[in-house]
Amino acid sequence: MSAPPPPGRSLNRRHLMGLAALAVLAASWGIGRRRSAAPAVTEKLSIALPQAPHAGLIHIAAARGFFEERGLAVTVLAQTHGKAALAELLRGGADLAAAADVPIVIEVLKGAPLSIAAAVASASNELAVLARRDREIASPGELQGRRVGVTLGTSGEYFLWAFMVRHRLAPQSLVLVDLSPTRLVEALRSGSVDAIAAWQPVRHEAELALGDAIVSFRAPDAYAQNYVLVGRSEFLSARGEALRRLLLALLDAERFVQTDPLQAKTLLAERLKLSTEALEPAWQALELEVDEQQAQLVTLEDVAGWAMARGYAPTQPMPNFLAHLNFTALQAASPGRVTVVR
Template identity: 35%
Template structure:
């Protein structure tokens, strides 16, 4: 065998070896996907979760996701604490309440924030045209939620004493009918209900912006023990949601279609309100400050027994997101 033939034979053997290695690796079973149960609200604020489902990002990251749809963020937290879900989606108000109750949670990210959702809607035909017109009116709230905190913050900002209005507790599924039927004169309400009441009331609806008064955050929470024992699942979850974030930024029309379908929202509502809505995975200092502020509000309102403001900073699990998206974390810990 001459030198040329030897080189050819060696090259063939190398190729055969590579092919054999590839065949061996491809025949090797992939690691089993990690099961994860996510309790997310059926609303546009859960948009990144719904995009991740629709685009199979969870599966691509090795997660077998089961989705639950509780009515409120507090219900999602209860599902997590009771072991019926691994991850819950919620605003910061229920988080503050749970921490005040002495129960342990970890916040691993926010997936939505906005200065326009939730908002205040009044009836013009009831004389509600300016914020000051809320004085003496019946105003609907879902007690103890972000909408309740928003309303009281809004009233304080406009120097309307709480005793000068009548708060009416309403269930989430009755928010639209309560305002449209005239049971209340105004409401603190979130999408998709916010858009629905505006559509049904038409020119009789007056919307008050809360920009500069309140910023809403929608967050991911897990049990403390889950955060310690299941870092890989949290990493995969965040990677899938970061893919959804990138998709929403690059393909807003398709993202709106997915979110509208998943949440049962008219797509026109999303188009009309898309710009103020931030579908981003973050952990911002403003969330920490808001949670502490809402904990103090909950104590003042007596929603929990008297006590002190908990160590909210300790509830943040920032390392997983900081490792994946350093620019998304502004909390110093």
């Protein structure tokens, strides 16, 4: 079965649900699946996987049996968020991890031999800063000097920095309180922090629980977040066939999302133990697509500059992040998905 052509970033697939072309694509996809047969040799992989919508394609591929159809035996190791998944990979507990780009860049700057196999999701307007109205915070400028809960060393903290810069505020004027994603909403509810920076579905949970008691601040396009599949460079080089099959399975999952978005959303909500209503904001904000885009290199360098300034890694010359992108498997699975100049 051939891989689907690369989708355009400007195209919102949910706006195409009513087009007849999708019905044709759905029919051909079903026929292609019935004709496919799993390879005789099964490849084994383990993935540290966050219980988060950003890793949706991996969750869907596991639930729908796409890994098995591609001749893979995949062990999923559940994690709370991407930074925790990356930590599991680095301590040798998993072959691969799904995580946002920020913690990966920090570990690369520290010398970790990591490479990215592909992006599996992207978003530019998913994160937000949520503040308590009773602390007299009605605008971004009134965040200065306040205690803000955030998971340090993650895309949440990087977004918070980008948010402050976008609003011409000194990021160092905040008092950052390091909290795991599972503790953010309760900290905001109890008042131990004045505000939080959160991604979905934590953001939706806070907005639902606290309603008019909080105000939500966004910064569209301040941070183009990428969620990626990462592994040790040596492992990715040695297991090219397993990775090719894995990416084909994720392309199968992407096609499933395009052809039957309602069923895909329902399935993902079940995997994440969320209601479809709780998943909906993330579902609308995320592009669940497999690719390696040129723009990703720019984001990696921007994050690296921030991470060094923040003290997460020693000051050093900007790394060549091109050396930390592994194109081999995605090129073999679907060459058009790789747009990085190299």
